[in-house]
Amino acid sequence: MTVTDHTQATADAAHSHGIIPDKSRADRVVSFDADVFPVPTGREENWRFSPVRDLKSIFADEPADGHLEWTTSELPAGVTLAEVPEDDARARTVREPGDRASALAVKHSGGAMALTIAANTVVEEPITIDLRGTGGDVRGHLLVEIGQSAEATVVITRTGTARYSELVSVDLRDNAGLNLVLLQQWDEDAIHAGEVVARLGRDSRLRGTVVTLGGKVVRLNTSAAFAGEGASVDLFGLYFADSGQHQEHQLFVDHAVPKCTSRVTYKGALAGKTAHSVWIGDVLIRAAAEGTDTYELNRNLVLTDGARADSVPNLEIETGEIEGAGHASATGRFDEEQMFYLRSRGISEDQARKLVVRGFFADLVHEIGVPAVEKSLMKQIDLEIAHVEEELEHE
């Protein structure tokens, strides 16, 4: 039986289906050659929401002067972290870069760092990698390689400041499992343009969580491509944009083979006059991908006037023989009726707002599956809410 569940999309009239690309997402150019990608002007399909002026140095085809300080948890047996020379790094990258920022990151990173988990290795404790920016331009290329039937949780935290671009390649061999958490906790002046490309082997499982709270501009493009049957990907995202912050998350799930499952769930809150978030969720179900089951969701909670949330889901379906395909997107104002209900029980306005926003994110936070990260994240969300109160007082 074929079920194409588009009901949610039509029920939520709030989201735009945007400009339907004139070409299939399958035709988007990828290349290690940065010259293939002209310097973006902001009129391109994939850059049209981005503040390209702030990304100028990231588009410059020049060597970068800065670096990130790496702090890594102790690596257990079967796990290695090693520098990989340029040619080898490219060969081991699962897909070529999809835009100029990513291609230049590879070109000027001087090779890659590779985190490799040997086949059949099950790593119990999360592997943590803390990357601290100390200013300047930084280009990065990271390989995360999970061997056959290996399992691990990897938490990468970015702090400090930099003008940073990167390509993160995630290679899941057959039956591998990875929980990858990327935390963007930059200082307020950081610029970050990242591309995460994942290839999923047969029966592999990827959970990817992106949390973006800090930085001036954070633009993260995540692509997941199924290379073998029976694989599944869950992509979660949480963001909180304040005045002056641009937080953009683009996603592309490529169902190229049969019987794979994908779920995309991104939620964001926005507060402050110039806060801007962008979510673009592309899903492509190719003709060969029979038995696909996919659903993507984006919800935005606008806490103050002037904040802007763009949300564009795109679903391309080339076969009718699927289990299900749907998407939903909704952007709502802070709900006065919820506030009234809570306050009519004696709860103060500040505390009521905190409850509502925490509640909005709660299910997502619990999906991360790393207790220490979940706990600290709830604290950071509380700080963000406290900041909202300051913004409201200034109004």
Place this chain on the structure above:
Amino acid sequence: MSTLEIRNLHVTVETPEGTKEILKGVDLTINSGETHAIMGPNGSGKSTLAYSIAGHPKYTITEGSVTLDGEDVLEMSVDERAKAGLFLAMQYPVEVPGVSVSNFLRTAKTAIDGEAPKLRTWVKDVKGAMENLRMDPAFGERGVNEGFSGGEKKRHEILQMELLQPKISILDETDSGLDVDALRIVSEGVNRAKDTTGLGIMLITHYTRILRYIKPDFVHVFVAGRVAEQGGPELAERLEAEGYDRYLASA
């Protein structure tokens, strides 16, 4: 002993057609231990009265006063009114996704009392109150009103009332949409709260059926934004037999 005193209350609401006066001079006094049934046809302003007293921002008070034990309720914020001892059981309780019932109840109790309840007695109180209302213990872990059935929402309202122990409680059509079993459970909860705390009750209803389970001391017939007639329980019996037509014809 507490007294809620409503004097000459006029309330307007903004509509696409302009400002509309809903309440046109309401007078009503409710003392501790008294149950006042407010009955009337749809659109007569019963819910407006409830929400105006609770402080919903949609309503504007243009004239009159509301005091609780002499304190000016209309000067208070929504949460201050609750802390002063007012409670509104809503007809359509609002969903607050991701906020668990147990967290919500504890937060509200702490806010009302000005200090966190003693953990051991609190857990026991909540458990007991939920058992009385035939609520499954797993209820505490669900999101506030999230996916609740109509009956569950109403029981959850009464659960809050029993735990927060207000002085005066306004029940806005708590009976509508309930089957007779749920109605009986909810009514038992209201009677229990009245017996233990001496609660004063404003019972807003469209139907007379709930008055078999909650005995009113006074009945006020509400028509076109004011009290058209008042009396004792016998007035409810007459309404049951005759309906509201008599008032509507003259209104």
